[in-house]
Amino acid sequence: MVLAISEVRRVVERVCARQEVLDACAKRDLGFVIAVLNEHGLTQGQMASLTGLHQNRLSNYKTGKHPPKEYSVFASFADGLGLPPTARRALGLDAGAATAAGLGVPQPRPASAAEISLEYPGTPAQAAGNVASLWRADLADQGVLVRGRIDPGAWNDASLRWLVDPVSPPEDDLPGGVRVGMGDIERFRVTVEAFGQLDDRFGGGHARPALVQYLSGDGDRLLRGRYTGAVGSALFSAVAEATLLAAWMSYDSAPGSALAQRYFIQALGLAQAAGDRLLGASILDAMSHQATYTGRFGEAANLARAARTGTTGIATATLTAHFHTMEARALARLGDARACDRALAEAVRQFERRMPADDPGWIRYFDEAELAAEFGHCLRDLGRAADAAQYASRSVVGTADGMAFVRSDFFATMVLADAHLASGDLEKGCATALRALTAGELIRSGRCVNYLREFRQHLMKVGDATAVTDFHEQARESRLWRIASRPDKAGV
Numbered sequence: 382m383v384l385a386i387s388e389v390r391r392v393v394e395r396v397c398a399r400q401e402v403l404d405a406c407a408k409r410d411l412g413f414v415i416a417v418l419n420e421h422g423l424t425q426g427q428m429a430s431l432t433g434l435h436q437n438r439l440s441n442y443k444t445g446k447h448p449p450k451e452y453s454v455f456a457s458f459a460d461g462l463g464l465p466p467t468a469r470r471a472l473g474l475d476a477g478a479a480t481a482a483g484l485g486v487p488q489p490r491p492a493s494a495a496e497i498s499l500e501y502p503g504t505p506a507q508a509a510g511n512v513a514s515l516w517r518a519d520l521a522d523q524g525v526l527v528r529g530r531i532d533p534g535a536w537n538d539a540s541l542r543w544l545v546d547p548v549s550p551p552e553d554d555l556p557g558g559v560r561v562g563m564g565d566i567e568r569f570r571v572t573v574e575a576f577g578q579l580d581d582r583f584g585g586g587h588a589r590p591a592l593v594q595y596l597s598g599d600g601d602r603l604l605r606g607r608y609t610g611a612v613g614s615a616l617f618s619a620v621a622e623a624t625l626l627a628a629w630m631s632y633d634s635a636p637g638s639a640l641a642q643r644y645f646i647q648a649l650g651l652a653q654a655a656g657d658r659l660l661g662a663s664i665l666d667a668m669s670h671q672a673t674y675t676g677r678f679g680e681a682a683n684l685a686r687a688a689r690t691g692t693t694g695i696a697t698a699t700l701t702a703h704f705h706t707m708e709a710r711a712l713a714r715l716g717d718a719r720a721c722d723r724a725l726a727e728a729v730r731q732f733e734r735r736m737p738a739d740d741p742g743w744i745r746y747f748d749e750a751e752l753a754a755e756f757g758h759c760l761r762d763l764g765r766a767a768d769a770a771q772y773a774s775r776s777v778v779g780t781a782d783g784m785a786f787v788r789s790d791f792f793a794t795m796v797l798a799d800a801h802l803a804s805g806d807l808e809k810g811c812a813t814a815l816r817a818l819t820a821g822e823l824i825r826s827g828r829c830v831n832y833l834r835e836f837r838q839h840l841m842k843v844g845d846a847t848a849v850t851d852f853h854e855q856a857r858e859s860r861l862w863r864i865a866s867r868p869d870k871a872g873v
Contacts, residue, residue: 388422389423389427389431389462390463392418392421392422392423393418393423393462393463393464393465394465395421396414396417396418396421397464397465397467397468399417401413402414402417402468403467403468403471404471406468406471406472407471407472409448409449409455409472409473410448411442411448411449411454411455411458412442412443412444412445412448415428415439415442415443416443418462419443425439425440425443426503426504426507427503427504427506428458428461428462429507430502430503430504430506430507430510431461431462431506432457432458432460432461432462433457433461433510433514434454434457434458434461435500436500438454455472455473455474456474459472459474498511498512498514498515498518498643498644498646498647499532499535499639499642499643499646501535501538501539501542501543501646501649501650502647502650502651502654503546503549504549504654505549505550505551505613505617505654507650508617508647508650508651508653508654509604509605509617509651511647511650512600512604512620512624512647512648512650512651513597513601513604515643515644515647516593516596516597516600516601517597519593519640520590520593520594520597530639531637531638531639531642531675531677532639532642533672533677533680535642535646536642536646536668536672536677536680536684537680537683539645539646539649539650539668540665540668540683540684540687541687542653543649543653543661543665543687543691544687544690544691546653548653548654548656549654550610550613550614550654550656551608551610551613551614551616551617551654551655558602558605558606558607559602559603559606559607560606560607560608561603561606561607561608561612561616562608562612563612563615565603565606566603566612566615566616566619569599569600569603569619569620569623570619570622572595572599573592573595573619573622573623573626576588576591576592576595576626576630577626580626580629580630580633581787581788581789582787582788582823583787583823583824583825584633584634584788584824584825584826584829585629585630585631585632585633585634585825585826585827586630586633586634586825586826586827587825588630589627589630589631589634592623592626592627592630593627596620596623596624596627600620600623603616603620604616604617604620614655614656614657615655616655617651617652617654617655617657618651618652618655618657618660620651621648621649621651621652621654621655621657621660621661621664622648622660622743624644624647624648624651625644625645625648625660625663625664625667627644627648628641628644628645628648628664628667629641629667631644632645632667632670632671632674632828633788633826633827633828634825634826634827635827636671636674636675636827636828636831637674637675641671642668642671645664645667645668645671646668648664649661649664649665649668652664658691658692658695659692659695659696659697659700659741660741660743661691662688662689662691662692662696662700662704663688663700663703663741663743663744665684665685665687665688665691666684666685666688666703666704666707668684669681669682669684669685669688669707669708669710669711670707670710672684672711673707673710673711673714674828676714678711678712678714678715679711679715681707681708681710681711681714682708682711682712682715684707685704685705685707685708685711686704686708688704688707689701689704689705689708697735697736697739697740697741697744698731698732698733698734698735698736699731699732699735699737699740699744699745699747700740700741700744701731702728702729702731702732702735702747702752703728703744703747705724705725705727705728705731706724706725706728706752706755706759708724709721709724709725709728709755709759710755710758710759710762712724712759713758713759713760713762713763714762716763718763721759721763725755725756725759728752728755729752732752749775750775750776750793751776751789753772753773753775753776753793754772754773754776754789754792754793754796756768756769756772757769757770757772757773757776757793757796757797757800758796760772760800761773761796761799761800761803764803766800766801766803766804767800767804769796769797769799769800769803770797770800770801770804773793773794773796773797773800774797776793776796777790777793777794777797787820787821787823787824788821788824788826788828788829790820791817791820791821791824791826791829791832792828792829792832794813794814794816794817794820795813795814795817795829795832795833795835795836796832797813798810798811798813798814798817798836799835799836799839801813802836802839802840802843803839807843807846807848807849808848810848811840811848811849811851811852814833814836814852814856815852815855815856818833818856818859818861818862819859821861822859822860822861824861829861830861830864830865831865833861833862833865834865837865837866840852840853
């Protein structure tokens, strides 16, 4: 059971009034202090969320395995828990600095880049602390997190925690910070929507650093503010959506990156803290997309099923249809045609029941053209070239009337090019790919580059046909094609 902040204050005051605790502070025996706080109901998980010190480190301090020595550790512990002046003096800290951070305000945790924000948060305070740490680490050195390895176990843990953990709403009126109202949240949402429009049109590699910079500034300031329960839930939901956008942009820039996985996991924790079940399921759905892309097809199917299971009876028909298409994508890559066909059929059944007015704003893009695009991907991967071409053609026609979703149109066009090539129509396949290259000249997207790499591999199997030679001659003028042709697989 997680203690309320007011109860934490009382526990800390009672414990720090004991002489043996003050003696332990004088010896810098943080393990003894942690043990006594545990006995009084303050868990190490809650201590971690309040202090920013990783829970594993707190366990090591308690057992004496790795006693802390750094000044920053004692300062983070004292500031996060709001230790009274007597205890601070015993630890060798400034007795008057206890209000600098304040109880309940998440502190930067001294963790390695490899573990930053991979852990699913257990409380709203920990969710806020985790995502703030991730923003800072990303801005400091994006490359470290991008080069990290994806941990499939982290997907499984996050989906299970989302399914079974109780929702713990954000605390009302934590000390410190600015007063936050619905107007602040609306301004934040509108700003993030502008970044989303840039992402749709120019790809994740265009404005991703600017979005993270904005979140690290305004997002962090709002999370550290004071708000009522209703405003807190709305705030955490808005920051969850923004973090999901950062996850998509990170995924689009470097599709196999561990950085994107971390953003997805922390977005899910924020959505759970907000009590926004539908948004949480949509984030699991997005995790499934990345899992399929990175070859974890079994995990991808399970993530999509978890999204569906966790929203039974509350998801709209449009959302449920999309969950089925993500499962179908994973099954197609597994080569399980029968199960994929069942998932696609269920997606159609749900889609035919949809009422767009009932859908959350962030899923309304999923229309007939998008459904056709999902069919095109699945049928291409199952080797049904003619059917894939039919559905991909519907998708391209459906999105060709504007510039809002240039990247989605690029994907569908490349699926169509692959399908023509697989059907033996080299000229049509090459012409379609050239059309995609022209439309995508302004896009900065690692995923777009990888679609081109797959097409390039298919061309290599064809040989030196005239259509292929002509294609290479024209394609070398394209920036995306030049990137796709690099042997070092450099980024966008």
